[in-house]
Amino acid sequence: MVAAAALAEAPTHATAGAALDIEQVSHAFDIDGAELPVLSDVSISVEPGEFVALLGPSGCGKSTLLRLVAGLDKPRAGSLREDEVRIIRPHPSRVVVFQDPTLFPWRSVWDNVALGLEAQGILKSQRQRVDDALDLVGLSSFRKAYPYQLSGGMAQRVALARALVNDPRILILDEPLGKLDSLTRITMQAELVSLWQRKGFTTLLVTHDAEEALVLANRVIVFSDRPARVKADIRVDRPYPRHRGDPYLADLRRQILGLLGLDATW
Amino acid sequence: MSTYSLSDGLASGAPRTSRAPWLATWIRESGVGVLASVAWIAFGLSCLWWEDVGDWSRTHSLGIAALVIAAVALFGTVASDYLGSAGRALHTRAPWLVALGVFLTLWEVATAKFAWLPLPFFPPPQSIIEVYTDDLPKLLDSVFASVKLQLGGYLIGATIGFLTGVSIGWSRAVGYWVHPVLRFIGPLPATAWLPIAFFTFPSSWSASTFLIALATGFPVTVLTWSGVASVSNAYYDVARTLGAKPSFLVLKVAIPAALPHVFVGLFMGLGSSFAVLVVAEMIGVKAGLGWYLQWAQGWAAYANMYAALIVMSLLCSGAITLLFAIRDRLLVWQKGTVKW
Structure with a gap:
């Protein structure tokens, strides 16, 4: 609802989130001739505008699933569809923010954010969008800085702006806050939620932090150990902004940690 | 205490x-x-x-x-x-x-x-000054000839080396064919080609240009190639998800990311091409500072030799300074580059 309200006043190039269908996807890697299965029969159906967190033990294959959604790799079996269109290659309507900001060190902040528009050949006519994206993440005054001059949090915000400038219909976040200090992390979690509410894109967030998943997402999917299977699909029906100490969330967190095999400590 | x-x-x-x-x-x-x-x-x-x-x-x-x-x-x-x-x-x-x-x-x-x-072997400072004042036209002609030869050969070698390096780094097929040739011919000192080059080329000038280009091209090729090959896949992933086509990946990702390596190659190529230039001028070309040195030795004009050496060292140092200035301009995004 919030997303729809934001959309009404958004500029014309803005688009609402897309639906994402992951159907019976399995994937494996070849490692020295041996086949290592990483995803096993994963089916997830994501509504337009949903914020879905993918939670699982580290190394379980969550990031692999994101690469398939992005179109960077092709699945061994099954299919992925964005709004009923099969995903076969990367497309700027699905943009990934990686764990490392991977800014191009030879480009200034502004030029990094402009990357997508430049690659699509529409930068000349739409320079304003770059400025808007920088405003959105609050880094307008750093437009001329080079990546080595930025802190970790600032670099990740630039990476976010670089993704958002394309007005993605699906934003794919691969543990983007994983390497930030806890204070920056909390601030950026709030920023993410407000951006998502304003823009209305579908969001897919990989994380191994149950609390982060519960504070941000309205749906948490818990994966098993490798090869990853969907273990639980939990709706989080709480209004934003969410409070970390919310007993309802604490209860969900206990359940999720139990699913991940950590019940003994909690 | x-x-x-x-x-x-x-x-x-x-x-x-x-x-x-x-x-x-x-x-x-x-x-x-x-x-x-x-x-x-x-x-x-x-x-x-x-x-x-x-x-x-x-x-x-x-x-x-x-x-x-x-x-x-x-x-x-x-x-x-x-x-x-x-x-x-x-x-x-x-x-x-x-x-x-x-x-x-x-x-x-x-x-x-x-x-x-x-x-006669250790002339005083005033005799070197005398060379600069009295033999200036011939010295300037030599400087001009050397610069022209060096610049032409270096630019050709650097351009070809850069293009070859990018092609090997980017395309497996090009790498398959060019890599063995590069391994076989590259390490050979360019001066070893001198006798053959002076026979087969129509003029000593074109032969020297070829040799200088060869000496420059090898290090530039190898370092450009290794630069392109070492670009992190993460950069390509980012560019691809943002809608980049292959040409964009080469021109806007691979090449800028490889530039620091390319400049190391250009620097090494400059050094080895100086050596080839002087030898080529001493042996075949009838102009330039190498020839001037040879000529002065023939007349036992030691002051002229020192004078030419000083000019030569200023030119070589100036060329490297220029290269570093260009690098510093292009690579401002790098931290802590060496100041020449």
Whole structure:
């Protein structure tokens, strides 16, 4: 609802989130001739505008699933569809923010954010969008800085702006806050939620932090150990902004940690 | 010990500093500048005081010039506060001025005045000055010929090396065919081709251009290739998800990411091409500084050789300075690059 309200006043190039269908996807890697299965029969159906967190033990294959959604790799079996269109290659309507900001060190902040528009050949006519994206993440005054001059949090915000400038219909976040200090992390979690509410894109967030998943997402999917299977699909029906100490969330967190095999400590 | 000597030092030090603090400050600030001036006065006087043992026409002018430099150094030191950045530049270079003045004085005395060093082989400073004034047209012609040859060969070699390196780094098929050839021919010193090149090429100029290009091309190719090959896949992933086409991946991701490596290759290529240039000029080309050196040796004109060597070193150093300036401009995004 919030997303729809934001959309009404958004500029014309803005688009609402897309639906994402992951159907019976399995994937494996070849490692020295041996086949290592990483995803096993994963089916997830994501509504337009949903914020879905993918939670699982580290190394379980969550990031692999994101690469398939992005179109960077092709699945061994099954299919992925964005709004009923099969995903076969990367497309700027699905943009990934990686764990490392991977800014191009030879480009200034502004030029990094402009990357997508430049690659699509529409930068000349739409320079304003770059400025808007920088405003959105609050880094307008750093437009001329080079990546080595930025802190970790600032670099990740630039990476976010670089993704958002394309007005993605699906934003794919691969543990983007994983390497930030806890204070920056909390601030950026709030920023993410407000951006998502304003823009209305579908969001897919990989994380191994149950609390982060519960504070941000309205749906948490818990994966098993490798090869990853969907273990639980939990709706989080709480209004934003969410409070970390919310007993309802604490209860969900206990359940999720139990699913991940950590019940003994909690 | 510490307590005693500390109080002792304070007691004896206090009156001294209060008596003439300005003197100590002045010596600290301007001492080296004044010393530089003294060294150059010594050089000037060493030129003018004794008679030359040989017949050189520029001794008197050199002595006067040295005294003028001494005067400028003294003035610059005294008026340092009013000269802004020029004054500061003089201040930081003053120790070098001292060393240079002392070196020139010793050189002058050891050659022109007392001939402690065997004479035709160790010419005095004034005879080198004489070369620059009296043989200037021929020297300039040589400089021009060398620069033209070097520049042409270097640009051709660097361009071809860069393009080859990018192609090998990017395309597996190109790599399959070019890599073995590169491994076989690349490590061969370009000068080894000299006899063949001078036979097969229509002119010695085109043969030398080819050799210089060869010497430049190999390091540029290898380093460009390794630069492109070492670009992190994460950059390509980012660009691809943002809608980049293959041409964008090459031109806007691979090449800029590889540029630091490319400049190392350009630097190494410059060094090895200098060597080829001089050898080619000494053996085949009838122009240029290498040829001038050879020619001067034939006439036992040692002063001319030193004069040409100094020019050559200035040119080579200048070329590297230029390359580094271009690199610093293109790679401002890099932290902590070496200052040349």
